[in-house]
Amino acid sequence: MQDMRKLALLLRQIEDQLAVCMRCGMCQSVCPVFAETGREGDVARGKLALLDGLLQEMFQDPTGVDDRLMRCLLCGSCATNCPSGVKVLDIFIKARAIITGYRGLNPFKKFIFRNMLAKPHLFHKVLEWGSKFQGFFARPVNELLGTSCARFLSPLGHRHFHPLAREPLHRAVPSVDSPPGSSGLRVGFFPGCLVDNIFPQVGHTALKVLHHHGVGVFMAENLGCCGIPALSSGDTDTFNTLVRHNLQSLQSRDLDYLLTPCATCTSTIKKLWPTMAEGLLPEERLRVESLAERTLDISQFLVDKLKVGAFLQGEEGDRVPVTYHDPCHLRKSLGVFQQPRMILKASSRYLFKEMAEADWCCGCGGSFSLQHYDISESIGRRKRDNIAASGCGVVATSCPACMLHISDMLSQARDQIAVKHVLELYGECLEGENPA
Amino acid sequence: MVTGALLKEFTRLVGANNVFTHEADRLTYSYDAAVLTPVMPAIILRPTHSEALGEVVRLCHENSIPVTVRGAGTNLSGGTIPSEGGAVILTHALSRILEINEEDLYAVVEPGVITARFAAAVESKGLFYPPDPGSQAVSTLGGNVAENAGGLRGLKYGVTGDYVMGLEFFDSQGNLVKTGSRTVKCVTGYNLGALLVGSEGTLGVFDKIILKLIPPPAARKSMMATFSQVQKASEAVAAIIAQRIVPATLEFMDNFTLRTVEDYSKVGLPIEAAALLLVELDGHRAQVEDDAQKVESICRSSGATNLRVAQDDSERDKVWEARRTALSALAKLRPTVVLEDATVPRSKIPAMMQALEEISRKHALTIGTFGHAGDGNLHPTILTDRRDKEEWQRVEAAIHDIFDHALTLGGTLSGEHGIGLAKSHYLEKETTRATLLYSRRIKNALDPKNILNPGKIIGE
Numbered sequence: 001m002q003d004m005r006k007l008a009l010l011l012r013q014i015e016d017q018l019a020v021c022m023r024c025g026m027c028q029s030v031c032p033v034f035a036e037t038g039r040e041g042d043v044a045r046g047k048l049a050l051l052d053g054l055l056q057e058m059f060q061d062p063t064g065v066d067d068r069l070m071r072c073l074l075c076g077s078c079a080t081n082c083p084s085g086v087k088v089l090d091i092f093i094k095a096r097a098i099i100t101g102y103r104g105l106n107p108f109k110k111f112i113f114r115n116m117l118a119k120p121h122l123f124h125k126v127l128e129w130g131s132k133f134q135g136f137f138a139r140p141v142n143e144l145l146g147t148s149c150a151r152f153l154s155p156l157g158h159r160h161f162h163p164l165a166r167e168p169l170h171r172a173v174p175s176v177d178s179p180p181g182s183s184g185l186r187v188g189f190f191p192g193c194l195v196d197n198i199f200p201q202v203g204h205t206a207l208k209v210l211h212h213h214g215v216g217v218f219m220a221e222n223l224g225c226c227g228i229p230a231l232s233s234g235d236t237d238t239f240n241t242l243v244r245h246n247l248q249s250l251q252s253r254d255l256d257y258l259l260t261p262c263a264t265c266t267s268t269i270k271k272l273w274p275t276m277a278e279g280l281l282p283e284e285r286l287r288v289e290s291l292a293e294r295t296l297d298i299s300q301f302l303v304d305k306l307k308v309g310a311f312l313q314g315e316e317g318d319r320v321p322v323t324y325h326d327p328c329h330l331r332k333s334l335g336v337f338q339q340p341r342m343i344l345k346a347s348s349r350y351l352f353k354e355m356a357e358a359d360w361c362c363g364c365g366g367s368f369s370l371q372h373y374d375i376s377e378s379i380g381r382r383k384r385d386n387i388a389a390s391g392c393g394v395v396a397t398s399c400p401a402c403m404l405h406i407s408d409m410l411s412q413a414r415d416q417i418a419v420k421h422v423l424e425l426y427g428e429c430l431e432g433e434n435p436a
Numbered sequence: 437m438v439t440g441a442l443l444k445e446f447t448r449l450v451g452a453n454n455v456f457t458h459e460a461d462r463l464t465y466s467y468d469a470a471v472l473t474p475v476m477p478a479i480i481l482r483p484t485h486s487e488a489l490g491e492v493v494r495l496c497h498e499n500s501i502p503v504t505v506r507g508a509g510t511n512l513s514g515g516t517i518p519s520e521g522g523a524v525i526l527t528h529a530l531s532r533i534l535e536i537n538e539e540d541l542y543a544v545v546e547p548g549v550i551t552a553r554f555a556a557a558v559e560s561k562g563l564f565y566p567p568d569p570g571s572q573a574v575s576t577l578g579g580n581v582a583e584n585a586g587g588l589r590g591l592k593y594g595v596t597g598d599y600v601m602g603l604e605f606f607d608s609q610g611n612l613v614k615t616g617s618r619t620v621k622c623v624t625g626y627n628l629g630a631l632l633v634g635s636e637g638t639l640g641v642f643d644k645i646i647l648k649l650i651p652p653p654a655a656r657k658s659m660m661a662t663f664s665q666v667q668k669a670s671e672a673v674a675a676i677i678a679q680r681i682v683p684a685t686l687e688f689m690d691n692f693t694l695r696t697v698e699d700y701s702k703v704g705l706p707i708e709a710a711a712l713l714l715v716e717l718d719g720h721r722a723q724v725e726d727d728a729q730k731v732e733s734i735c736r737s738s739g740a741t742n743l744r745v746a747q748d749d750s751e752r753d754k755v756w757e758a759r760r761t762a763l764s765a766l767a768k769l770r771p772t773v774v775l776e777d778a779t780v781p782r783s784k785i786p787a788m789m790q791a792l793e794e795i796s797r798k799h800a801l802t803i804g805t806f807g808h809a810g811d812g813n814l815h816p817t818i819l820t821d822r823r824d825k826e827e828w829q830r831v832e833a834a835i836h837d838i839f840d841h842a843l844t845l846g847g848t849l850s851g852e853h854g855i856g857l858a859k860s861h862y863l864e865k866e867t868t869r870a871t872l873l874y875s876r877r878i879k880n881a882l883d884p885k886n887i888l889n890p891g892k893i894i895g896e
């Protein structure tokens with residue numbers, strides 16, 4: 001029998017945070033998982049009560065609580081809406097780490113995280129290898145969306161996924177180190193795994209846009225994952241390794257800001273690196289904090305720092321209608337939602353149109369969609385329906401993870417709607433224009 | 437735990453996806469929004485259609501399993517805390533709006549429809565369903581009827597019960613009972629609806645609800661006034677009513693609450709004011725303008741120190757943002773929030789506020805008070821930490837004192853949050869021993885096995 005008292009003692013560190021929940025139940029109105037399942041165990045109130053139950057030693061075995069805790073997108077919708085200000089995401093991430101530390105990491109995840117993710121060099125190699133052979137088991141299904149599906153029975157089920165890029169960003173552009181241009185600014189660029197390996201064109205565009213605006217760029221060689229997949233599975237060891245690795249790589253000289261085109265990376269670096277990375281030396285901690293302070297979503301940088309504004313010339317009728325999906329990690333975690341819209345308004349060939357429920361989660365939630373694809377899919381269909389109802393031929397967003405899931409949903413519904421990163425559209429419109 | 441043949445039978449009725457018996461799931465249905473000790477049910481059932489709902493009740497009755505119906509579980513009095521070994525029936529999957537009748541101005545709904553969703557559906561047809569409890573984004577209409585929930589518009593438009601035209605519900609044995617109708621008038625049989633509204637799941641399980649709809653007001657106008665004394669604010673309230681003006685909403689906030697709100701949301705409230713009144717008038721445009729001017733001059737002559745009339749929708753939203761954030765702002769100060777609901781005749785508000793001040797001093801507790809000044813329904817909100825045993829004793833003593841004072845002033849235990857488990861032992865105090873016995877006899881006659889939400893309202 002497992003020693004539940006020991007687990008309860010470990011959970012004491014979140015006891016004060018748990019006590020803040022007044023069980024008002026208001027989180028039911030915003031939780032995407034609860035909206036599909038209607039189960040109290042799926043909404044923040046239920047999960048917080050379960051953690052409280054563990055703390056009170058109400059259970060003989062933590063499995064039931066752990067399973068329910070993992071049925072969560074970590075989208076933060078509950079936290080943003082909570083009248084009592086419960087730090088729901090902090091609690092869930094800490095609790096996952098504590099429970100995983102106690103039960104041990106699932107062997108499959110352990111293998112993937114510790115042997116691959118934690119070793120960026122090897123990780124890149126494996127993915128490149130994968131991109132060569134994927135044609136064997138995947139066949140293209142939607143040209144506009146660039147999605148494929150499995151040729152035969154596979155663990156990916158009936159998903160329509162984006163194959164790995166033939167040439168990842170790090171292969172095309174191993175590193176960048178340019179001095180500040182006309183803007184006088186120099187930034188670090190952190191593409192993130194998904195942009196690097198699946199949507200390298202977003203990375204290329206980002207570099208182009210920064211160059212256009214006269215911004216110097218430093219992109220380190222051999223950057224690692226931001227660590228969120230490991231952390232959300234409770235693997236703090238791999239997370240710590242990755243934070244350290246990246247900190248080392250980003251050891252650069254006078255960066256005014258650190259930019260990412262990935263909402264998830266931005267919020268992880270900004271919010272989780274400073275609070276969750278353990279075992280750092282005091283000097284490293286200071287660097288993490290200062291880096292986190294300077295980390296921005298790339299559209300936030302363009303609008304807030306470079307003052308990119310709406311494009312007002314020309315006939316509206318000539319422009320392609322585009323709508324925008326708010327990634328939870330930008331809007332809910334960081335309160336960034338105006339800037340990406342402004343970038344769309346600054347894109348001369350496009351006409352921005354708001355869709356219904358733009359800030360409702362797309363259902364991806366990273367590894368959540370691997371474990372609970374059925375729920376992910378039903379949340380995604382709601383997003384798909386809203387996109388389709390907007391009548392736009394393009395949906396833009398600011399997170400490659402959302403791009404993957406939304407593409408899957410649109411492709412399965414046989415929609416001819418393109419999924420783009422806001423930057424891609426902006427970059428497209430800069431072509432032929434003179435650099436600032 | 438429910439096992440064997442009975443579990444099979446439940447599963448056959450509602451489907452395997454709608455039966456939860458895992459201890460982790462049971463724990464998540466052991467509480468509601470009241471600050472009370474959770475109780476684990478034995479089984480959770482989620483019927484997806486009327487017949488299954490009735491059959492589930494029948495089966496529970498046959499097996500003497502106590503039944504607690506649960507909507508969103510947001511009630512503040514323990515109404516959905518189940519009995520040990522009992523069943524929780526979820527209305528979540530009974531959430532269809534069956535009809536919105538624009539000619540005869542009524543709607544028929546299943547009990548699990550979310551209040552705000554319903555109000556929006558009604559609004560999209562150009563009609564109006566006024567009851568708007570603060571929890572409307574999640575609360576269910578079944579829960580609203582069972583608690584007779586109020587809201588901000590109670591003063592002019594009344595509470596949920598005022599909109600119930602008819603009910604279909606299952607009695608304790610699972611038989612369908614019908615009362616009321618789709619007509620404005622109906623005297624067919626006893627007025628069972630009146631008994632069932634506010635019955636907190638103790639007398640029947642709602643299956644369908646017929647709700648009255650009204651035409652929406654053409655215009656609205658909001659304003660905010662601050663006063664240097666609670667007494668003056670209260671005089672203004674009395675004068676408004678005396679002038680035969682009935683605002684849709686007439687809300688109050690004390691100094692502690694408004695300071696907390698200002699700290700939290702920086703809407704520009706004058707933090708030195710002792711009291712804040714928020715007024716919304718609605719109706720025909722000309723009348724609203726007329727009344728607004730009168731209210732303005734009443735507030736001024738009652739000594740309002742500051743007066744702000746919203747000129748457009750965005751200003752109106754700002755005025756109401758202050759009120760909407762009251763609970764969240766207070767809730768952020770301490771871990772545990774005890775939201776009380778004692779109600780007094782509106783002229784007794786200053787006396788009640790005085791009493792609350794004394795209570796907070798006597799028990800050394802932080803109490804912020806806001807609420808519905810127009811109908812005397814105050815929400816003294818005690819901010820505390822339940823884990824601090826000594827402080828919690830003081831909180832319990834303070835709650836006791838609050839009830840005592842409300843009753844002495846001719847008020848009532850609860851304006852809208854219900855009695856549930858939290859206040860059942862005070863019921864006799866407000867009424868008489870005979871009242872309690874009379875109520876128990878009704879319950880006993882209708883539910884001889886005492887399986888419908890036992891212990892709520894009238895105790896065991």
Ligand SMILES: Cc1cc2nc3c(=O)[nH]c(=O)nc-3n(C[C@H](O)[C@H](O)[C@H](O)COP(=O)(O)OP(=O)(O)OC[C@H]3O[C@@H](n4cnc5c(N)ncnc54)[C@H](O)[C@@H]3O)c2cc1C
Nearest residue numbers: 507508509510511515570576578579582585586637642852
């Ligand atoms: C933040 C917050 C603000 C609030 N603001 C207000 C307010 O302004 N005004 C107000 O009046 N209340 C308010 N409340 C209290 C609460 O929201 C209301 O009492 C609401 O009506 C409860 O609805 P529910 O769906 O959550 O019901 P539940 O809490 O699930 O149930 C309430 C009671 O109804 C019974 N019940 C539910 N469905 C049925 C059914 N089908 N048949 C028979 N019985 C049934 C239950 O057994 C229980 O006794 C607030 C609560 C919170 C947390």
Ligand code: SF4
Nearest residue numbers: 021022024025027082
């Ligand atoms: S909204 Fe916040 S306080 Fe309310 S139940 Fe959810 S987590 Fe708890």
Ligand code: SF4
Nearest residue numbers: 031072073075076078
């Ligand atoms: S983080 Fe998102 S999915 Fe998880 S409980 Fe909160 S709202 Fe639901």
